[in-house]
Amino acid sequence: MLTILFDGTAYGMLLFVLACGLSVTLGLMNFINLAHGAFAMAGGYCTVVLVNRIGVPFALGLPLAFLATALLGGLCERTLYVHVYARSHLDQVLFTIGLVFMSVAATDYVMGSSQQFVRIPDALQGQFNVFGIGMGKYRLLIIVVCGVLTLALQLILTKTRFGSRLRAAVDDQRVARGLGINVGAVFGITFAFGSGLAGLGGALGAEILGLDPTFPLKYMIYFLIVVTVGGTSGIIGPFLASLLLGIGDVAGKYYVPTLGAFVIYAIMIAVLIVRPHGLFARGTAR
Amino acid sequence: MAILETIGLAKRFGGIVAAADVTLAIEKGARHALIGPNGAGKTTVINLLSGVLEPTAGRILLDGRDITALDSHQRVRLGMARTFQINQLFLDLTPLEAVALAMSERFGLGFDCWRLVGHKGAVADEAAEIVERFHLADVMDERTAILPYGKQRLLEIALAFACRPRVLFLDEPAAGVPQAERHELLATIAALPADVTVLLIEHDMDLVFSFADRISVLVNGALFVDGAPDEVARDPRVKAVYLGEELDA
Amino acid sequence: MTPLAASVAQSLKRRARWSVLEIAFWVAAFASIWLLPQKHLILTETAILALFALSLDLILGYAGIISLGQAAFFGTAGYFAGLVAKYGLINDPVLALVCSGLVAAALGFVTSFLVLRGSDLTRLMVTLGVSLMLGELANRYSDITGGADGLQGVTVAPILGLFAFDMFGHTGYVYCLSVLFVCFLVARRLVYSPFGLSLRAIKGNALRSGAIGIPVNARLVAIYTLSAGFAGMAGALLTQTTAFCSLDVLSLQRSADLLLVLIIGGTGYLYGGLIGAVIYKFMQDWIATLTPQYWQFWIGLLLVVIVLVGRDRMAAWHEAARAALARFFTRALAWRRRPALGGAAPDGR
C-alpha cells in the first residue's frame, strides 16, 4: 500500500516536471501544444546517446538533456510556433499533431523502434528498506530531484521579477504589453524552459515510463490531463493534478489491472464536465 | 399598457453590482431609450431581458407572463429580439442566408433537414421584404465578412427584425458607423414600424432625443430617472450626473 | 411575386443546384467500378475513409465541433457489426449496417451532452477521452472483442442474399461506394436545408444563433448524433468488407488521421472528406512503396505545411481549382454539344 503511494508519488512528480511547461504556455498563450511530449522524448534520447554511447556520467547527462531540449524548444518556438499563435485551436491541434507524427517517424528512423534504456549508475539501483517498505533508490532520486525542481519553479514564479512578469502576462496579456512587458520574449523564454524541463523529465523517466518513438503519442493524453484538470493559472494546480494522476494510475493498475487507464479517463471526463476549466482553476479562467 | 415589465431585476458578478433593483415598464409601441454614463449597466439590462444573462434576483414579464426562466431562443419565439453593441453576425453566411435562416426558424422549419432553405414561399417573400427595408438587396449575396461596416450594422438590425419581434432591443445601433454611412442607418431606425416596441441604448443624444418618446436614466446599475424626454433633459439630477457636479440635492 | 422576391428565391436555391463538377465526380467514382478493377481493394478502403471523413465534416466543418474521438463511433459500430455477423444475430449485411449505424448514433446521442459545454480544448479532451475509454474497455473484455488479436471468425453473408463478398473486393467496393453515395445524398440534402444553415450559423456565432431563436444545444445534439451514425456505418463497412475488426479501430491514430484527411480536402463543403480520402489513400499507397516505415513522417510534414500555408489560402486554391475544372467541363460539354445545337452559344450555367 505505502509502496504504491511511494511509486505513485514518484510517477506523479515525474509527470509534473514533464507537463508543467505545457501548462504555463497554455495559460499564457492559450496555445494547445500537443507536441510537448516530443521534447520530453528528445531529452530521453539525448541522455541515451550521451550516457550509453559517449559515456558521459549520468549526473552530467541530465543537465545536458535539459539544455539541449531547452535549446531545441526555443528554436522551434522562434521558427515554427510563432506563426501559429494567432490561429484557431483547430489549426494548432493539426500543426502540433503533425509535429508529433514527424518526431515519431524521425526518431524511429534515427534511433530504431526498439525500447531504449538509460544506463543508470549502480549506486542508484536496488532498494532502501525503510520501516519494511521497499523504496527504489532511483525512484527516491526522482522524488528528490523533482521535488527540488518544483520548489525552485515555485520560487522563480513567486519571488523573481521574471516570475511576476510572467504571471502578469498570463493575467492580462493586453495590459501587460501596454505596460512595457515584452510578452513575446517572456513567452519564448518560458517555452524554452518548459521544453527543457520536459526533456529533463524524459531523461529521468526513461527508466519508468519506457522510451521508444511512440512516447509523444502515448503520453500526450497524460500531459493534457495534468493541464486540463490542474488548470493553467499557476503550478500548484498541475502539481496536485500530477500527484493525483500518478498515484491514481499506479493504484489503478495495481488493484484493477484489467481496466488499465479506464479509471483515469473516466475521472478526467467527470472533472471536465463539472469544472470545464479544471479542478484547481480559479473562478474565471479563460 | 406595458408590454414588458421588470420587477426588482438585479445582477451581481461576484461583488460587483451590475444592475440593482431595476423596475421598469415599457409601454406597447413605445420608443424607449435607456441612457446613462459608462458602466451604468445598460447592456447588462439588455442581456438580462434577452436571456443572455441570468438575473441574480427579480422577474421579467412579457405581456404579463413571467419569462425569467426562459432561454434566449425561447424568448425570441415569444416576440423579443435584440441587436448587439459589438456586431454578432454570421461572417461566412450571406446577408440573405442569415435573414432566411431567421425566417425559417420563425416558421418553425429549424429542424427540417430535407427541404431547401426558402422552399416555403413565404420565407423568400419576407426575406425579400427585409433585405429591401434594410438596404441590403444589392449586397445580399456577398459574404457578410466583406461588407462595409455600415451595411453590417444594418444587417445587425435586420436579423433582429427578421424575428418579427413585438419588442426590439437596440444596443448602440449607430456605434462605430462612419459619417458617410450613418444617414442610411438612422433613417432605417426611424422608419421601424410603429407597432414594434423599441428599447434603445444610445450615447448619441441627437439620436436619443430625435427618436425616443420616453427616457430612462441608469446610474451605477440602478434606475435613476424615468420620464418624457423634455423632463429628463431638464432634470437637474441628470445634468449633475452627466456633467459631474455634486449630488448633494 | 416582386422581382426582388423572385431573385431572392433564385439566390436561395442556387447553392443547392448540382454542378457539372459534382456530377462528373460521381460519374468518375462509379466508372471506377469498371475502369479500375485491380484497384478495388484500396478503393474500398478509400470509400470507407471518405464516409468516415464525411461524418467528421458534418460536425467540424458545419457545426464547428472539434473532435479527436470520432474513432469511438467507428470502432463501436465496427465491433457491433463483427459480433452480429460472427454469432449470426443479424445475417443480412445491409440490415446489420443500419443497426450498427443506429448503435453508434445512440452512443453519439449519449455522449453529445458532453461536448455541449466548454472550450475547444475541453471538447478535444472529452472526445479523446471517450474513445480511449472505449479502447480500454475493448481491451479489457478481450473474451468478447478478441483483444489484441482482433475479432476472428467473422463471416459476412451475401448482400441481400444475392451478392457474396469476393476476395478481390469487387462486391465490397460496389457495396461501399453505394452506401457512401446514399449517405452523401442525405448529407447534401441536410446541409442545404434550414437545419444545415442553422448549423453553419451556430458554428459562426453561437451567441447570435440563440438571439435569432435557434435552440443551439438541441441542434448540436442532433448533428452529433447523426455524425456518429455515419461514422458507425463507416466502421461497420470496414468490418464487413474485411471480415475482421481489431483494437486499432478505436485508436487515437485513427481519429488524428481522419482530421488530416478532412484538412487535405478542406472542410465545410462535403466533398472535402471525399477528395481528402482519395488523396490520402493514394499518397499512403505511394509513399508506402517508397519508404514503408516512415510514411507517418510525411503525413506529419504535410499537416505542418498545410497549417503554415494557411487553410484559408488552401480553401482559396481549392475554389480556384474547382472553378477551373468546372470551366473545363462546361466547355468540354459545350464543344461536344455544339454540332448538334448548330453552333448556338452554350449557356455557361
Next chain:
Amino acid sequence: MPELLAIEQLSAGYGDAVVLAGVSLSLNEGEALALLGRNGMGKTTLINSIVGVTRYFGGKIALDGADITALRPDQRAHVGVGWVPQERNIFRSLSVHENLTAVARPGPWTTDKVYALFPRLAERRQNLGSQLSGGEQQMLAVGRALVLNPRVMLLDEPLEGLAPILVEELLAALRRVIRDEGTSAIVVEQNAKKILGVADRAIILERGAIVHAADSAALAADRAALERHLGVTDSGPRRGARARP
C-alpha cells in the same frame, strides 16, 4: 514649452469598426489635457491607440519628436507612455508590490514614492490584486503607470465608479502628480467639472473627432458648451434621424 506628444490624422478602431477618423492633437511638455465627451465617442479608443492596443488604420504618433507609430505597445511603454487603463486591469494574481515591481523602470518614481503618495497601498502591499477595493485598484493602476517613469501619463476615467471620498483623495493625488511634479498627462473623464480643476486645457470628442477645444478655466465657465457636448439635452439642429411623425 516644447511639444511632447504629437498626433496627426490618427485613424484607429477595433476589428472593422473605425472609431477614430483622423484625429490630430498635440500636448506640450508639462501640460495636462482633459479629454471629454460622452460615452462611445472614441475617448478610450484614442488613449488605447496611443498605447498601441487598438487596430491601426492610419496617421502618425510622435513622442518627443520621434515617430512611435511602428513601435509595439511594450516598446512604447519603454519610450515613455504610461497607461492607466479604463477597467484598471490590475494583475490579479500579483500582490500590490509585485504589480508595481513587475513593470517598474528606473527614474524618480520609485515604489516607495508611490507608497508615499498612496499610503493605503503601502498598508496593503502584500495583498493580491484580486483582493483590493475599487478605489485601491485605481490607486494601484495610477501607481503602476507612475513607476514606469513615463514622459506622458494617459489616464482613462480614473474617477469612474469611485465613492465621493475616494474621488477627492484620488484627485488630490492627481493634482500633486500633475501640478506639483509637472507630469504631462492626458486625462479622460466623464466628470468634467472635477477634472477641469486639474487640467490646463480641454478638448471634447464627438464621434471620433474633436468638436471643441478650450482652456480648462474657460470651458468650466462655459456652461452652454458643456451642456451642448456633454449634457443630455438635444444639441442644436438635429442631424440624421428624424423623429417619428
